Amino acid sequence: METSSNIEKYNFYFGIPHSHTGFSTGKGTPTEAFNYAKKKGIDFLIVTDHGGHLYRDKKSNSSKNSKWEILKNDASKFNTKNDKFLSLGGFELTSKNFGDFNVLNSNNIYKGKIKDFNKFTMWLKNQPNPIVSINHPHKYIESFKYNRELDKFINFIEVGNGSPPFKYLNGEKYYYNLLDKGWHIGAINGQDNHRMNWGDTDNLTVVICKSLNKKDFYEALNYRRTYSSETRSLKLIFKVNGKWMGSILSPSKKLNFEIYAEDKKNPIKKVQIISNGEKIIKEKSLKKKGKLKWDFSIPYKKNCWYVAKVIYKDDKMGISSAIFT
Template structure:
């Protein structure tokens, strides 16, 4: 069974899964965004400009490519000439009743607003391996009813969105609400940049994978092996019965949890384990201010979820993707 040695076997990549450029409502070109983010010391940037701008418009009157094609091409070109950084393109969609969603790793773009989620699900089934994220959730998402087919594609919710000191949304309660409804979603944090400030702030998503390649990166996203962090230095392992955060667990007599939280720059106050109904079932404070290794067991129960939450002395947070029974 793997423990803190996973820090050596896997890499923890810090970056932004939700941002904008001049291709829609932001500033700067995708290439400028990728360059800026890399110089800020983060590991990846996903530009997710608004779909309505991407499929309707061309980059310029002389361009043969749509803005969607331009975004994908710019990301590929940047990856080809740059090492130790991953640049990707996706797009943001608006729905009629439930806010905005990002779509990653699709081979084409969904045209128009999501008015019919059945139609949207059928479109997703025709993509290669798409990943959908719920963006900046608000109260209306509480009415988002569970759908077993759509659940196969919606992998994440933003538990943090924005770029402090500008507007910053805490979506933690909506995360737990949707987990209670049965959605199998994980936690991410999106800066949702509309200014030329990609990576200026410390709220980031951490993706845990073997290498910074598209293949390994998207494999980690498909497995929900991510967590939200409000610092640049939190390394978090959260496993149950040897399975990583994001996993759906096989039935067993008990759940053996492994938690390893390490932050060399910011003192950790405590770590909580949160489950159904937002209930804190366990919590523990570290003896060393920057590190906590914690193993414990509880009886197995069906239809439960568990999240690890790291709370800092300055009230910053780290929130894991869930494990499910």
């Protein structure tokens, strides 16, 4: 069990889990994207070009390789030379009725559109340890029915998405809607870059893990140990009964909440705890500038979810992955 005493073992890495390059509908190459993002001071970038483009061949040094293979190789080479930045490759695909999804940590690409989610689930089962996120959700995702098997693979939803010249999307309400349906998903924020502006804006995903390597990073994603931030400086710790955000709890008599929110550059107004039905069950305003330490307990109740939401004085937000009972 993870407890408060081992907070020091984790680091908070800020980056982008959803971006594009000229390999599909964006600009530049993956290596240019990784270089640009690193210079912008973020910790990781996942290039998730559209799968339909990635399995096409691209000439490179008089030989032909699929863009998918080149993307993975470019990321690996960049990591070899840069130990303080993590570069990864994934892909985006679309579905018939529920919008777009990203797939991370897969060996190959799912070809075509998702027309049958049972078929997609079977494909996921044949990958080593894939991680799926719901991209830029809109109203149609509200009819996305809970699926126990698919729930094992869909770990995230973008509660924020966008970068110039495109409009920034707030997907918070769809996050709560799917949590109410039973999905075990966490919160991320994707810039979805289609220009050479990886890391220009402040909407980022924070991954909480031991170190900046693929093993620890993907382990954190598997456990949904993430939060969405609209600043570059929010440190958010959210635990219940000693378990980090993203956890599924064992039954107990009480739920002991532990929240720590700190932003040294942007003034926080208040922190809310949100639960089933998007109900605010607790709220606390900041008295001390810059940070809040908050502990409280409530009775255990099964089939509930809890999210910590940080609200800034300028209305920016930070949203945690949920904790489940």
